[in-house]
Amino acid sequence: MTLGELAQRFNLTLSGDAQRSVSGLATLGGAGPDQVSFIASRKYLEQLADTAAAAVLIHPDFADQCPVDTLVTEDPYLAFARMTSLFDRSSRTAVGVHPAAVVSAEAEVADSVRIAANAVVEAGAVIGEGVVIGANAYVGAGSRIGANTCLNPGVIVYHDVWLGARCIVHSTAVLGSDGFGFAPGPEGWEKIHQLGGLRIGDDVEIGAGTTIDRGALEHTVIEDGVIIDNQVHIAHNCRIGKNTAIAGCTGMAGSTIIGANCTVAGAVALSGHIEICDGVHITGMSMVTRSITEPGVYSSGVPASPNREWRKNAVRFSQLDGMHKRLAAIEKGSAP
Amino acid sequence: MTLGELAQRFNLTLSGDAQRSVSGLATLGGAGPDQVSFIASRKYLEQLADTAAAAVLIHPDFADQCPVDTLVTEDPYLAFARMTSLFDRSSRTAVGVHPAAVVSAEAEVADSVRIAANAVVEAGAVIGEGVVIGANAYVGAGSRIGANTCLNPGVIVYHDVWLGARCIVHSTAVLGSDGFGFAPGPEGWEKIHQLGGLRIGDDVEIGAGTTIDRGALEHTVIEDGVIIDNQVHIAHNCRIGKNTAIAGCTGMAGSTIIGANCTVAGAVALSGHIEICDGVHITGMSMVTRSITEPGVYSSGVPASPNREWRKNAVRFSQLDGMHKRLAAIEKGSAP
Amino acid sequence: MTLGELAQRFNLTLSGDAQRSVSGLATLGGAGPDQVSFIASRKYLEQLADTAAAAVLIHPDFADQCPVDTLVTEDPYLAFARMTSLFDRSSRTAVGVHPAAVVSAEAEVADSVRIAANAVVEAGAVIGEGVVIGANAYVGAGSRIGANTCLNPGVIVYHDVWLGARCIVHSTAVLGSDGFGFAPGPEGWEKIHQLGGLRIGDDVEIGAGTTIDRGALEHTVIEDGVIIDNQVHIAHNCRIGKNTAIAGCTGMAGSTIIGANCTVAGAVALSGHIEICDGVHITGMSMVTRSITEPGVYSSGVPASPNREWRKNAVRFSQLDGMHKRLAAIEKGSAP
Structure with a gap:
């Protein structure tokens, strides 16, 4: 060049x-x-x-x-x-299906695919033009992998998961595992079989070790252009809006909705059944327990300090409500 | 129907x-x-x-x-x-051992198993009636998989791990990896080989990406009916009591014991060598550093707020002990 | 004995x-x-x-x-x-290359290796004497595995990743996945292909489910004797100094440097582009947002308390700056 x-x-x-x-x-x-x-x-x-x-x-x-x-x-x-x-000098899987791959005769596989050794593709799967399926990756029954999408080695796609075009999924990511749904019964937890699927748009990138659960009844949805880092956990029935970015180690509980063009930094925890509007930026390690309806930057957490100082302040945290009352009493002239 | x-x-x-x-x-x-x-x-x-x-x-x-x-x-x-x-329309692996699976002649395998392509089962493993071993899953030497348990594609079971009956393990979960045990030596960390195993009861569900370490000397134990979500980390020598539920991204350090019928929400961190009694409920993102001896609901963490407000309050956190002293001085009439 | x-x-x-x-x-x-x-x-x-x-x-x-x-x-x-x-009674893979492994003729493989069933080794990889590559593990093009290193079943090593001698890598760990690098463009995120590699020293142990990204332009570096627990996330361009220990569920954002002989406890989050000097100990669940230049113990987070008490104190946290001002007003004699 x-x-x-x-x-x-x-x-x-x-x-x-x-x-x-x-x-x-x-x-x-x-x-x-x-x-x-x-x-x-x-x-x-x-x-x-x-x-x-x-x-x-x-x-x-x-x-x-x-x-x-x-x-x-x-x-x-x-x-x-x-x-x-x-x-980019990353490995290029050869065009075709490696002899050590196991591809169901009932899968629909485009001519230009690159399916590597020991990959497994189940019946009813639809593998688009130019798709790469890395070594030891798995595509479940009836799942659809859009054109030019790349599943790196060891990616697991359960049944009834659709990925759009030009997605990149990194190793050991799991797409479409069961949501964590159980009803309490007389003899313990009764499993709610997760009947929904997972729908992922075009141009989505998903990091290594990330898990995205299928929906309980309806689908979990990741819209076009979303980028997700490593070890992110997205529970059943979540919906992530277009072009939103989620950094590593963040976890979202079930049925939470994040709008478009948001950025969620690393190690954030979001409660279930809440809704984050478009254009929200959440800083690292925040704990988000309520819906956010206004765009802007949101934060929680307290940065680390020397252990000696921290110990004293952490004890005072547990006395905060008491301190507040003592302060109010002084203001009223009634203390002590 | x-x-x-x-x-x-x-x-x-x-x-x-x-x-x-x-x-x-x-x-x-x-x-x-x-x-x-x-x-x-x-x-x-x-x-x-x-x-x-x-x-x-x-x-x-x-x-x-x-x-x-x-x-x-x-x-x-x-x-x-x-x-x-x-x-439930999830993939059903065919009865029998797929020709591309590699099952040791020294494993004991029931007739009704369903072992998928590229699964590997080592010598001395015992695979019970009706067990499903998904594609690219692995069962180590001497491990036992109880009747009707299902290992989804890509699950890894190390050696000397026992699972009971009717368990479901999701993809890329790792059962029986080495605990994080090292002794400081003159030339760096000296590995403590992890000689214990992992014992998992009946009717346990384990989520995608979850890792449960084997014990150092004795076993790590998960009792009957426990349900564990995705990306949970359970360190060596932990014990989880019957019917306890643990949500996604929660981590437990070594030798911690959780009682029966507890619920641990997502993104909780538990210190090692502590004990949580039966019937405890821990809310999301809590930091649990001490044993809990009374049933009830326990919490920590502060919910996110607009960044501007948070910045001010977070600074004041680092001054909390000082504020407490100033308040006490006022109450004594000795301030300022 | x-x-x-x-x-x-x-x-x-x-x-x-x-x-x-x-x-x-x-x-x-x-x-x-x-x-x-x-x-x-x-x-x-x-x-x-x-x-x-x-x-x-x-x-x-x-x-x-x-x-x-x-x-x-x-x-x-x-x-x-x-x-x-x-x-230690863990499984011993037989010496040689299992017939169900897929090893490129263009890989350089020592005679004494133990490569298990369904492992895949790509062209240009260099596998040293005594190396163990577990079942369903993957070694990408041009990667080098040093003598007597053990990759457990299901480990994924991308291309251009070097591991030193005597390392142990646990199942589903991913080494050399793409860093989370994107530039905002007019039509969404534009991927920054990650052109750097990953360099890991001798005697390093890496836990199950841990992910270490390759560098964007230069290498991500893990020095000799580092020990890393399960489900740790190390982003692109990080550097971990000799003999440092990192416990489970900890995450580090990009370009962060940790010195030698540090201990980072579990569930810690470190911001990107910061530097931690040698001999720093960070306690569990801390949030580290700034560089640390003095050895010592650093902490943040507040331990869990009964939910009723916590609710009151957490509300007061959001009023901390106001409380501080009220206190100052009283001290000045101007309140209420």
Whole structure:
């Protein structure tokens, strides 16, 4: 790849040597003379001065401060994101069905699929054009995998789960497992068989170890463009709106609805049967127990402090209501 | 299935057309004229008036408010739970051992098992009557899977793990992995090989992505009727009492004991070496650091609020002990 | 094994019957007359008096209080840890490549490997001497597994992931999945392909269900001797220093650096782009949002209390800043 080719392919304005050949991408500090770097924010301007990159993706406002060739664009970070696809060296499964895969004769499988060794596809599954099913992955009966979607090795898709086009699912994610539904009976918990399915839109990414349960009666729904990080737990009957992002280790209880264009940071816990409107941003480790009806940023949790201080303050937390009453008594002139 | 057949099978009092045929279950709002619905709580009475269901599972107190046929029972939710098993369309693995499964000749396997493609069963394992071992699942040496237990695709059972009868284990759950045991040595951590096993009773359900470690010397124990949701972490030497329920993302450190008939909500963290008595209910995201000796409801955590307000309050948390002292000084008349 | 052999092998001073034969290890309370036990702390001295063990690993200071034979050492817990390896009965995969494994002809595989049924090894992978690759495990293209490392069944190693020697990785752990990197674009999130790898040192243990993402441009790094429990999430570009221990359910956001010899307890959440210095100990369920530059113990979170009390105190938390102002007003003599 030359700088000239990159400029043309990604619609960038090159100022520099169009014939210069580059082999990869790197940070400003880490880039060598055959790599392209990028500057996504003003706070990296200091590092810009010392970069050894072949060229830098840069906003027009900063272009004149760049000591090396520039690839100018209004959104350098977006251009960088798009450029990463050129340099991805991840494993490519061969076209076709590996002889060690087990694909039901009653599955409907497009010609251009790539199904790896020891993958299993059950009867009634529909596998679209260009789909990749990694080694040891599983697709249950009647599930549908949309065109160009990639299931990495070890992904498990239960029955009656539909994924749209161009999704990426990372290893050991489980899609369509039973929701946690039980009725108390005279002899213990009585299982509520989970009869709903799971419907996932187009362009969804799902992280490693994430689990999304099927619905109890209706479907659990993940809309188009949603991105979900690792080890997220989404319970039955949840619905996640378009382009919402959910970071690692977050858990949502059943029947909770999150709107579009939300960001939920890591390690957040959301109660069940609540509704978060569009455009809500929840910071890390928050505990969300009620519906949120106004866009904005919401938070809870208290940052760590030295253990000695924390011990004292944590004890006072348990006395807070008492402190409040004592304060009110003083204000009324009645204390002590 | 006709309403008459349902009434007879589940011991319900039908008021309506016994010949009417139904094909499934649905919510009051979602049910069409060939589906049965249910009303589990007074708060859904409004939706009852408009239901288009063929019939509704209903308590005798509300039966006269139902616009459609009724299937009357003292516990409609329990009847609904039982009825779900009729309409479960999940994949059924064929009876026998799939030719692509790898089952040791030294395993003891009942005739009625269903072992799917690419499952692996090691020497000395004992697989009971009617057991289902899903695709790509693994059963280690000397482990025992009780009658009619189902391991979904991708479940991993280490060696010396016993499961009772009628358990359901969801995909990528790991049973019997090593506990996190290390002794500090002069050159770093020295592994304590985990010599205990894992013993799981009858009628236990274990969610996707849940991990239960084997014991260090003695066994980790899950008693009969326990239900565990997704991504729960149970460390070595824990013991969970009969019919206790644990919701998603909860983690328990080592040697902690939970009694019978407890409910632990989602995202709870329990310290190690503590004991929770029978009949304790812990609300979501609580941090449990001490033993609990009285039944009841226990909680911690602070719900999320708008970020601006939270920031101010979180700072004050770090000053709580100081505030307490200032308050005491005022009360003594010695402030400021 | 006789007591004499144990004493010799582990460099212990035996006081008792060197010919006595033992078959295992047990706790002081649980040990029978053919088992060795240990006393790691003064607080178990009471149990020592009643032990039925064949012999006890014991510090010289307590040896005269032991009613049975003694194996004396300055560090009984460390001696116990080392002795556990003798009694480990876990499955041993046979040497060689199982006929149902799928190993690329372009992988470099040492003669002494043990590769189990249905494992998959891709082209360019390098599998060292004595490596164990469990059933249904996966090693991606170009990844390197160091000598005597063990991948348990169902472990997933993506491409370009290097593990050192003598590591143990538990089932369903995922190494080298994509980091959660996306740039906002006009039509939704634009994926940043994750071009970095993952580098793991020697003697690292990684728990079941743990996920460690590859780097975005540079590598994610886990140094020698690190021990990581189950269901830990380590995001892209993190770096964990030598001999640090991380307990279950802890999550770290991207680019966070943890120094050497730290302990991070369970269910901790660490923000991204922060740095924790060497020798830091973080207690369970803490929320770490800023860098820590001094060794020591850090904490946050409030322990659970009865729900009734908690409700009142949690409400007061949301009024904390107001309480602080009211207190200040009183101190100034201006209230109410």
